[in-house]
Amino acid sequence: MSSNRPLILVTNDDGISAKGLFSLVEVMKPLGEVVVVAPDSPQSGMGHAITINHPLRLEKSTLFEGITAYSCSGTPVDCVKLGIYEVLNRKPDLVVSGINHGANTSTNVLYSGTMSAAIEGAMEWLPSIGFSLCNFDGNADFSIAKKVVSTIAEQTLKNGMPKGICLNVNIPDLREEEFKGVKVCRQAHAYWEDSFDKRLDQFNRPYYWLTGDFSDQDKSENTDLYWIERGYASVVPTQFDLTAYEAIKELENWSL
């Protein structure tokens, strides 16, 4: 099964039957040889979790016509690892994740299984991209998103990716005539003001649902939230080196 076409590994966090994944496969098909390894159930909010205390299952899927596809019992990061080290016979030329149903702007990048899959690709030094549409609806309209995905994937295959970097692409939920274009920018410093919805079960024992409001205190320009609000898709180059280099000097003055 050798081929000179780019080998493209596709995954997501909404699960193998999500419309966003089908949209992503549809866009990738003309660009290369596509292999899907996606979670068998929704894995939103799983972040960079890996499965180490349970065995993983990997099942062939017939959901995608003419495409090799597997569903996996694990997380999005497990899917990338299984894809690279168990399913494919060589390293892929591109790892794409999504199209997520819902935004992964700002600090949501840390909670997002979609983006963690792309970050895992970057840790393997592979060009990797996470795509998200700012609409949670399972039946959302991906037509603008598909155009953005196509352009960015083609440019990535053509230009290569800076080493150790992946892209966090968020696409606003707009009609064609409202969509303004694409902006490269930084992650906004917004965060969740969490709260918990406390309820009682049938035995009068409490349980909690995580909820909250997303609070954007970051009033500066050139953030992902700034451009999304103004009708643009945002592209944030994203890295796995979490070192706060500027703080090293300050901490060296501590009495450790």
Place this chain on the structure above:
Amino acid sequence: MSSNRPLILVTNDDGISAKGLFSLVEVMKPLGEVVVVAPDSPQSGMGHAITINHPLRLEKSTLFEGITAYSCSGTPVDCVKLGIYEVLNRKPDLVVSGINHGANTSTNVLYSGTMSAAIEGAMEWLPSIGFSLCNFDGNADFSIAKKVVSTIAEQTLKNGMPKGICLNVNIPDLREEEFKGVKVCRQAHAYWEDSFDKRLDQFNRPYYWLTGDFSDQDKSENTDLYWIERGYASVVPTQFDLTAYEAIKELENWSL
């Protein structure tokens, strides 16, 4: 229950009965008012996962004498969120996580539930620290680790933390006379060369265990792995802004 003593939220990812958590509570007790919210089961490798598709349980625990403690059915990040927004009546002055049984150096920071709890604290703009001992044994010797934890926690309460930053502290598994001191440094660019141990179950169906070798290609000095190997504890200031700022200019030349 008002107090002028610092309020310290303690969590971990090995679960509420782990020896490392008891060691951490023991060190924190003289430093302030301690409240524990820790997972009711091991949560290693859960990264920044949050629980959104299942309700969370929170149970009072009597494991820690004289200390308010809760076990939680969720992830380490859930514990921090529940601790801050449901258990405590004010924001804590310090969030500490650990002491992890096993290293969280280099890119392991992304997989680590211990460190994700500390990163979540930083996202709340709270001084936060994750502590790990480079020994996976459930009965490891935490005596050196406790001294390092005490010094760093005291310095953090005294100096405050640079905003939006937490600390990733790894402590080598050494005897007192072998231990060299503490170094502030950066995250090594090492990674896992994954492999999967494929087995057959009782029905002859395959299942997979994630395994692999940790590969340190980063030969430069002043990384956490460099100092740990030389007998020092490593302190990496760690941030939740994943933007690769240096790549923004390069990407702006793409035809998007």
